[in-house]
Amino acid sequence: MIRLWTFGVVIVAMASGYCILYVAPPEAMQGYVQKIFYIHISSALSMYVGFLSAGVGSLLYLLRRAEWADALAVAGAEVGVVFCTIVLTTGPIWARPIWGVWWTWDPRLTSTLFCWLIFVSYILVRHALENPERRRLVSAAVAIIGLLDIPIIHFAVKLWRGAHPSVKGTKDAMPMEMYTTLYLTMTAVIGLATLLIRLRYLIERRRETGNFLQEGMPYA
Amino acid sequence: MPDTLGQALLGYAVFGVILGGYVIRLLRLWRSTHPKPGSGLTSSAEWRGHAG
Numbered sequence: 001m002i003r004l005w006t007f008g009v010v011i012v013a014m015a016s017g018y019c020i021l022y023v024a025p026p027e028a029m030q031g032y033v034q035k036i037f038y039i040h041i042s043s044a045l046s047m048y049v050g051f052l053s054a055g056v057g058s059l060l061y062l063l064r065r066a067e068w069a070d071a072l073a074v075a076g077a078e079v080g081v082v083f084c085t086i087v088l089t090t091g092p093i094w095a096r097p098i099w100g101v102w103w104t105w106d107p108r109l110t111s112t113l114f115c116w117l118i119f120v121s122y123i124l125v126r127h128a129l130e131n132p133e134r135r136r137l138v139s140a141a142v143a144i145i146g147l148l149d150i151p152i153i154h155f156a157v158k159l160w161r162g163a164h165p166s167v168k169g170t171k172d173a174m175p176m177e178m179y180t181t182l183y184l185t186m187t188a189v190i191g192l193a194t195l196l197i198r199l200r201y202l203i204e205r206r207r208e209t210g211n212f213l214q215e216g217m218p219y220a
Numbered sequence: 221m222p223d224t225l226g227q228a229l230l231g232y233a234v235f236g237v238i239l240g241g242y243v244i245r246l247l248r249l250w251r252s253t254h255p256k257p258g259s260g261l262t263s264s265a266e267w268r269g270h271a272g
Contacts, residue, residue: 026221033224036231043235082242086235093231097224192239199246206253 005195013188019181036094038182042189043086048150049193050080051119055147058140067208070136073143075200077122079193084116099163106162111153118146 020038027034053076060069091109092102103109122142129135157166174182 028221031222031224032228033231035228039232039235079242082238086238089234089238090231093227093234097222097227196242196246199250203246203249203253 002195002198005191005198009188009191009195012184012191016181016184016188019177019184023177024181025175025177030098033094033097036090038185039189040087040090040094041182042186043083043090045186046189046193047080047083047087048154049190050076050078050083050197051115051146051150052076053197054080054119054122054143055150058143058147061136061140062144068205070140071201071204071208072197073140074126074204075197077119077139077143077146078200079196081116081119081123082196083193084112084119087112088116104163106164107156107160108153108162108164111149111156115146115149115153118142118149122146 016038020035024035024038026032054073055076057069057071057073057076060066061073095104096102119142122139125139125142126135129138156162157164
């Protein structure tokens with residue numbers, strides 16, 4: 001199943017790359033830098049997938065004390081941080097020539113940075129606490145705080161008008177070639193994110209249940 | 221149209237480096253926790269030595 005999924009992701013990623021290079025036209029006002037749009041949005045959605053997995057996994061762990069739920073939370077948090085880092089770096093690279101500044105304390109940017117800090121704290125907690133039960137409990141609490149920030153990120157553009165543009169409601173603002181490229185890139189990047197979460201989950205399960213841990217293997 | 225090709229390339233390079241780095245880390249972790257049968261990578265001491 002993993003191999004088939006990987007094969008599908010590679011095929012869609014190749015089609016996406018072709019469209020970004022040859023099909024999607026450069027934007028008239030922004031030039032080629034607008035092409036960052038495709039990976040920026042796709043990474044933001046993948047970040048949601050990761051952090052939602054972390055939050056839901058943590059909630060389930062607190063309710064049922066199931067180790068698989070904790071492993072799902074670890075996998076989601078780590079992959080979410082990777083994609084959040086991409087969002088927080090590609091955004092300023094895109095913003096610099098368009099807004100004239102690398103960073104502004106816009107509600108969406110600030111809430112995304114806040115979420116990144118929460119889930120980086122989650123990973124640090126996982127490494128800092130040695131008692132497995134305590135590590136799972138404390139990190140689950142941190143992930144749930146992070147989960148509360150997700151709707152704030154998503155609705156920040158509507159709730160407080162900032163510099164960040166809203167993607168929703170711009171259906172006729174782009175030509176069909178741009179939409180095709182966007183949907184292909186979103187499929188490829190989200191497909192890759194779910195694959196990475198699956199792999200990281202399996203690694204965490206092996207760490208928890210494998211012979212290595214029983215022989216006294218430290219977490220990190 | 222403004223010349224922003226450099227920034228676009230920088231954005232895609234950052235995307236590739238971050239994602240590529242994480243994929244490599246994950247594959248190294250995978251190899252250390254899922255040793256192939258007969259590789260001898262089964263004891264915890266060896267695991268520590270090979271963990272990424």
